[in-house]
Amino acid sequence: MISKNKFRQIVSLQKKKERDESRTYVIEGDKIVREYLKSGTRIKLLVAKPEFVSSLKISEKECIGEIETCNYEELKKISTLTAPHNALALVSYPDSRTDPAEILRELSVALDFVQDPGNLGTIIRSAAWFGIRNIICSFNCVDLYNPKVIQATMGAILNVNVHYMSLNEFLKTANDSGVPVYGALLEGNRIYDESFERRGVILLGNESKGISEELTPFITKKIYIPKYTDASYGIESLNVSMAASVIFSEFARRNG
């Protein structure tokens, strides 16, 4: 039985303001909670069905500050999912330092005004797969700790640092350090014919507006995923997270 206070605390974390104030976010679902535990990430509070709790190893329990068992009905009340899983947990924001110079030593991703939580989540998941460790989000991107973003990462967030900062500043630093900025644009060059360096920034824009005009001067190479069809309706662009995966794959294929 979850206390009223805990209930209120958990539900309040659906709001960004509350998350930022307590530097705490919610992860949901058996698979994600297990991935966090396997990785040794500290969990502040675990709320789960008794079966889930009893399935945990001692080493996993040691990572958990507090455990509350509950039933399905209670989980349903605190969950943001229509069909909640068996476990939900509260985790602290990581203490990740943002050092542009360090980030620019390898391949990174910059997202300009990506609004859809599913898109940010799957971009994180793809980045993790292709070994990209840093994503820089403009301040107007969707919040990383939005439950739908966390859900879509399927735990891949454990491998990627997501930084919120001014893209103007970040891309200027890239330019000043001679690090290439690859911008995904409809008027870019065929990505398959381009050459890529091992370090660089892949810049992706908003779902409907693309990359902001003020950021295009920072682009040093314009890239484009060619469209293989003559059809003219309903295929103005690829979804941003699809484009991201194709681009990450192209970089990995050449430099992997």
Add this chain to the structure above:
Amino acid sequence: MISKNKFRQIVSLQKKKERDESRTYVIEGDKIVREYLKSGTRIKLLVAKPEFVSSLKISEKECIGEIETCNYEELKKISTLTAPHNALALVSYPDSRTDPAEILRELSVALDFVQDPGNLGTIIRSAAWFGIRNIICSFNCVDLYNPKVIQATMGAILNVNVHYMSLNEFLKTANDSGVPVYGALLEGNRIYDESFERRGVILLGNESKGISEELTPFITKKIYIPKYTDASYGIESLNVSMAASVIFSEFARRNG
């Protein structure tokens, strides 16, 4: 002002049974409705704000059986979106014929138990981009006309025929005709090193279970998108629609 009857009819189409019986589905959002109109697809009923209606060209209005103007509050009541757009329309199922022999003349995609509407929608969108014209879904895939699928295609559905049929039968026909079946499997060969034919079937499996065991014997080439990281938590697999895009891109790059 929408009549009670029309209101009931539109809302009832949120259910697959009602859609199948009337062979009618709902498209929502200014962009998608405009794409349908541009393409000359017949619209049975358009429900939209007066501004939207008055912005239509005569040639577009000629494609519409019936027009009802309404306000935001009314749209909100018939919409499945939390923030409805300015227009919603009813469209008939297309009369697409399923002829496996014809489909197998070019590259197609077979989806085994893909459940998430967003995944099916973005796979359709990517397929359209890369010029793939046929997708074969197992009967247990999510329904094509689920509003979330249609939404995620962003109109790309106008360029792709989606067929529901037994994958056992379809893949057997492929095998019998000597058409390669490329299965996306974690134990497959690096996709970048493989050779591909211009015709073939790309087989993709369920979001968590992958390709069903009963279908693996039909696979003639196992392919795999290499993972470029040593990290071991939270990156068991790529999301199925991300994997689809990367695979489509690889086929397009070699054969485009």
